[in-house]
Amino acid sequence: MKGELAVKELLSGNEAIARGAYEYGVRLASAYPGTPSTEILEYIGERYPEIKAGWAPNEKVAVEVAAGAAYGGARALAAMKHVGLNVAADPFMTLSYTGVNGGLVLVVCDDPEMHSSQNEQDTRNYAKFGKVPCLEPSDSQEAKDLIGEALNISEKFDTPVIFRSTTRVSHSMSLVETGSRTEGTVELGLKKDPVKFVMLPAMARRKHPWVEQRMKDLAEYAETFSYNIVMEGSKSIGIIASGIAYQYAKEAIPEASFLKLGMVWPLPEKLIKKFAASVDRLVVIEELDPFFEEAIRLMGVKVEGKALTGMCGELSVEKIEVALKGKSSAESIGSIDAELPMRPPNMCPGCPHRASFTALKKHKLYVAGDIGCYTLGALPPLGMLDNCLCMGAGIGIASGLARSLGDLAKGKAVAVIGDSTFFHSGMTPLLELSYNGGATTVVILDNRTTAMTGAQHHPGTGFTLREDPTICVDLEKLCESFGFNSVRLVNPYNVKELDKVLAEELNTDGPSVIIARAPCALLKTGRILPDKPLYINTDNCTGCKSCINTGCPALEYVKEDRVVKGKKFKGYSKINQSLCVGCRTCFEVCKFNAIEEAS
Amino acid sequence: MSPDKIYNVLIVGVGGQGIILASDVLGRVAARHGYDVKKNEIHGMAQRGGSVSSHVRFGKKVNSPIIKAGEADVLLSFEQMETLRYFPFLAKNGQVILNDQKILPPAVFTGQQEYPAGIIEKIKEKAPKSVVVNGSEVAREIGNPKVINVIFLGILSQYLDIPANVYEDVLKESLKPKLVDINLKAFHKGRSLAS
Ligand SMILES: Cc1ncc(C[n+]2csc(CCOP(=O)(O)OP(=O)(O)O)c2C)c(N)n1
Ligand code: SF4
Ligand code: SF4
Numbered sequence: 001m002k003g004e005l006a007v008k009e010l011l012s013g014n015e016a017i018a019r020g021a022y023e024y025g026v027r028l029a030s031a032y033p034g035t036p037s038t039e040i041l042e043y044i045g046e047r048y049p050e051i052k053a054g055w056a057p058n059e060k061v062a063v064e065v066a067a068g069a070a071y072g073g074a075r076a077l078a079a080m081k082h083v084g085l086n087v088a089a090d091p092f093m094t095l096s097y098t099g100v101n102g103g104l105v106l107v108v109c110d111d112p113e114m115h116s117s118q119n120e121q122d123t124r125n126y127a128k129f130g131k132v133p134c135l136e137p138s139d140s141q142e143a144k145d146l147i148g149e150a151l152n153i154s155e156k157f158d159t160p161v162i163f164r165s166t167t168r169v170s171h172s173m174s175l176v177e178t179g180s181r182t183e184g185t186v187e188l189g190l191k192k193d194p195v196k197f198v199m200l201p202a203m204a205r206r207k208h209p210w211v212e213q214r215m216k217d218l219a220e221y222a223e224t225f226s227y228n229i230v231m232e233g234s235k236s237i238g239i240i241a242s243g244i245a246y247q248y249a250k251e252a253i254p255e256a257s258f259l260k261l262g263m264v265w266p267l268p269e270k271l272i273k274k275f276a277a278s279v280d281r282l283v284v285i286e287e288l289d290p291f292f293e294e295a296i297r298l299m300g301v302k303v304e305g306k307a308l309t310g311m312c313g314e315l316s317v318e319k320i321e322v323a324l325k326g327k328s329s330a331e332s333i334g335s336i337d338a339e340l341p342m343r344p345p346n347m348c349p350g351c352p353h354r355a356s357f358t359a360l361k362k363h364k365l366y367v368a369g370d371i372g373c374y375t376l377g378a379l380p381p382l383g384m385l386d387n388c389l390c391m392g393a394g395i396g397i398a399s400g401l402a403r404s405l406g407d408l409a410k411g412k413a414v415a416v417i418g419d420s421t422f423f424h425s426g427m428t429p430l431l432e433l434s435y436n437g438g439a440t441t442v443v444i445l446d447n448r449t450t451a452m453t454g455a456q457h458h459p460g461t462g463f464t465l466r467e468d469p470t471i472c473v474d475l476e477k478l479c480e481s482f483g484f485n486s487v488r489l490v491n492p493y494n495v496k497e498l499d500k501v502l503a504e505e506l507n508t509d510g511p512s513v514i515i516a517r518a519p520c521a522l523l524k525t526g527r528i529l530p531d532k533p534l535y536i537n538t539d540n541c542t543g544c545k546s547c548i549n550t551g552c553p554a555l556e557y558v559k560e561d562r563v564v565k566g567k568k569f570k571g572y573s574k575i576n577q578s579l580c581v582g583c584r585t586c587f588e589v590c591k592f593n594a595i596e597e598a599s
Numbered sequence: 600m601s602p603d604k605i606y607n608v609l610i611v612g613v614g615g616q617g618i619i620l621a622s623d624v625l626g627r628v629a630a631r632h633g634y635d636v637k638k639n640e641i642h643g644m645a646q647r648g649g650s651v652s653s654h655v656r657f658g659k660k661v662n663s664p665i666i667k668a669g670e671a672d673v674l675l676s677f678e679q680m681e682t683l684r685y686f687p688f689l690a691k692n693g694q695v696i697l698n699d700q701k702i703l704p705p706a707v708f709t710g711q712q713e714y715p716a717g718i719i720e721k722i723k724e725k726a727p728k729s730v731v732v733n734g735s736e737v738a739r740e741i742g743n744p745k746v747i748n749v750i751f752l753g754i755l756s757q758y759l760d761i762p763a764n765v766y767e768d769v770l771k772e773s774l775k776p777k778l779v780d781i782n783l784k785a786f787h788k789g790r791s792l793a794s
Binding site: 172340 | 692722
């Protein structure tokens with residue numbers, strides 16, 4: 001709803017960020033998906049046609065595209081998860097030197113507790129490292145408002161601005177007053193200004209002192225920034241906090257005095273000292289690193305922090321109550337004694353990755369993994385990945401293993417990588433592998449989407465963010481142009497065929513590529529799954545568990561002593577008819593003709 | 600009730616059960632009724648059959664979007680075993696509403712571990728007024744398997760202080776016109792099932 005009236009809507013932090021981009025005149029937005037940031041660009045795509053928006057192949061490109069728009073005077077936004085800024089760190093660090101023209105906001109979403117991430121780095125450090133300001137909202141209303149503030153600060157101080165969110169802000173809903181759109185006021189156009197924008201050493205040398213001065217000016221601005229707020233309460237304890245940590249602390253110790261920071265870098269030294277002087281005990285409540293705590297201690301102010309709350313994982317109201325009051329204020333009904341099996345995420349029934357892993361498993365390989373739904377193949381019963389470092393790392397790791405170990409690894413080490421991850425950061429390592437050689441096989445698990453984060457398009461799907469038709473990269477030709485002469489294309493549901501092709505490619509001396517192509521089982525377009533469930537002929541089932549060990553959630557092992565054709569067995573398999581999509585992976589591994597199509 | 604009372608509803612189950620949809624409606628209902636609302640759930644990998652929880656909190660002013668252990672007024676669970684996992688979130692006099700369904704996790708369907716036995720008895724021992732309903736059976740009676748969540752929303756509504764017409768309004772607005780009638784029927788069926 002793009003109402004002219006001020007109305008309150010229940011929005012998630014990510015919806016509010018998208019709304020802020022709309023209301024405060026963003027003209028271009030770019031992103032690569034990553035939890036918990038993904039929905040920001042999705043909402044912009046769905047709701048705000050005024051904003052030019054599209055997926056970038058990775059975060060570095062997203063930041064560069066947004067920088068281009070900002071250089072031209074347009075207000076621009078790039079969004080990513082915390083580790084995305086590692087990928088974009090190179091342009092980011094020097095963008096600080098060139099500055100902008102139109103406002104530029106980099107929305108970076110941290111994931112304390114690693115709900116969906118491989119580490120829990122604290123993005124505030126990047127603001128300090130790159131010498132740029134950083135804002136952080138504590139609810140959806142602030143998420144919307146601070147996008148406007150970030151754009152203003154960016155233009156006023158000629159700097160990119162980091163907008164730090166966290167999982168609990170991005171994915172929590174709260175009420176937001178919405179308004180209408182106002183356009184940015186910077187003049188648009190192709191302005192030549194080499195001294196500002198061409199970072200040759202001579203220019204950059206002049207820029208560095210300018211950056212240092214800008215941070216001083218920003219620190220002064222922070223003293224009166226309207227989202228750095230003092231709330232007077234009890235003199236006995238004063239709490240400094242930002243973001244979701246503020247919300248937890250306010251609920252845990254409502255009687256305390258608070259200094260709530262909306263700008264988390266640079267810090268308002270005078271305000272902090274004044275606040276510190278007004279209370280008997282000063283405590284910083286912050287998630288992850290002791291970022292405020294260390295900076296405040298450097299100011300010569302006595303402060304407590306991490307010794308109370310710890311460095312790892314997310315905070316909570318309970319943790320803060322326990323740290324400052326000794327115990328939680330809630331009285332639980334208690335727990336019920338029972339051994340609870342874990343319920344980890346699992347690949348869907350009919351997932352093409354399960355079929356690929358089922359074929360790979362037969363070869364007893366060392367599998368250099370990567371990130372995507374297929375990372376779930378690391379869990380039992382498949383247990384297929386031997387490492388998973390960061391997006392795009394698998395191919396390079398396989399190359400390093402193959403070349404350093406020689407015969408020890410020959411025919412035994414492979415890399416698996418998803419299609420979206422391949423376009424993100426798999427092409428350059430594939431080039432390295434081809435260029436330098438190394439006897440390993442790369443299996444591209446091409447499920448025609450970015451499934452892990454909820455099925456986003458990428459340059460290999462043929463569609464844009466807004467579902468408009470566009471180019472569709474030909475993976476086979478792309479790999480051929482990298483020097484792989486015989487790229488093998490296989491339908492992974494044909495487990496025996498993939499098994500055979502793997503055996504052939506593992507036997508060659510140089511590097512090779514296999515593309516295992518079948519759309520994600522949740523995709524409606526290009527669907528090749530029959531959506532007709534298979535069933536088990538219990539007269540033939542020996543309970544060998546070959547099908548069970550594919551890990552398909554539509555299969556169930558039933559323990560029951562029984563006799564089949566005069567032989568005794570301890571159990572049999574069953575297929576849940578409402579879950580099975582008929583992918584035939586289990587059929588392909590059954591040696592007893594026990595799996596059949598419904599007649 | 601104190602005017603500052605914050606209501607805490609924890610909705611749990613397994614990815615794919617429509618938990619987030621149910622909590623979305625509840626959040627909008629509470630906002631429509633004039634409450635400050637916060638709601639949170641973990642997205643992402645949880646969609647792939649993992650354990651899911653959605654926290655809905657409303658009252659005069661809500662800070663944290665997360666319910667803490669011992670604070671939930673209502674634990675609405677769509678799966679038996681998940682009720683046990685989140686049971687310590689329930690307040691001392693809290694209400695359990697349980698969908699009588701089992702979804703087997705990998706360690707169970709692959710025959711490595713047993714699904715815990717006697718869950719409902721154990722819950723009733725600790726929380727005697729728990730309401731247990733077989734959602735798919737009731738939905739089948741109503742004539743559409745997809746209304747399970749709305750049936751439970753109806754049950755839940757009996758334990759909160761927001762009038763039924765607010766739920767009806769929000770349901771009417773958020774559903775396709777042809778689905779409104781059957782969902783209102785499911786909602787009222789749910790209301791009649793609360794003890
Ligand atoms: C630098 C970085 N950006 C984003 C992510 C989030 N992320 C992890 S895997 C992935 C893409 C997965 O797509 P694909 O490789 O096609 O595998 P699929 O999930 O489809 O199997 C994304 C976006 C991340 N972990 N790191
Ligand atoms: S979403 Fe698609 S790729 Fe991911 S596990 Fe399910 S079927 Fe596999
Ligand atoms: S055919 Fe077999 S492996 Fe495929 S979805 Fe059905 S039960 Fe699962």
